[in-house]
Amino acid sequence: MKKIEVLGTGCYKCIQLETLLNEILQELGQTQVTIERISDERSIRKFMPVEDIPGLVIDGHLISSGEVPSREKLLGWFSAN
Numbered sequence: 001m002k003k004i005e006v007l008g009t010g011c012y013k014c015i016q017l018e019t020l021l022n023e024i025l026q027e028l029g030q031t032q033v034t035i036e037r038i039s040d041e042r043s044i045r046k047f048m049p050v051e052d053i054p055g056l057v058i059d060g061h062l063i064s065s066g067e068v069p070s071r072e073k074l075l076g077w078f079s080a081n
Helices: 012-028 042-045 072-081
Strands: 003-007 034-038 055-058 061-065
Touching: 003 012, 012 034, 012 072
Parallel strands: 003 034
Antiparallel strands: 003 055, 055 061
């Protein structure tokens, strides 16, 4: 895992997801991973409808949309990578 993208326009759920991701990556000591927020609607639509934000893209693959995944679910995904 090298790059994480949070797809969203800056809504509460998008910020919540980004904050949770930062916390988990720090806990796991994964400082080499970058998190980028993608707020451009055209770029979001390449992965999903804008109505389904927030979206989570890991290394170019849409992993989640329309929800803030639980801490446990995120930890499971990161430990699998």
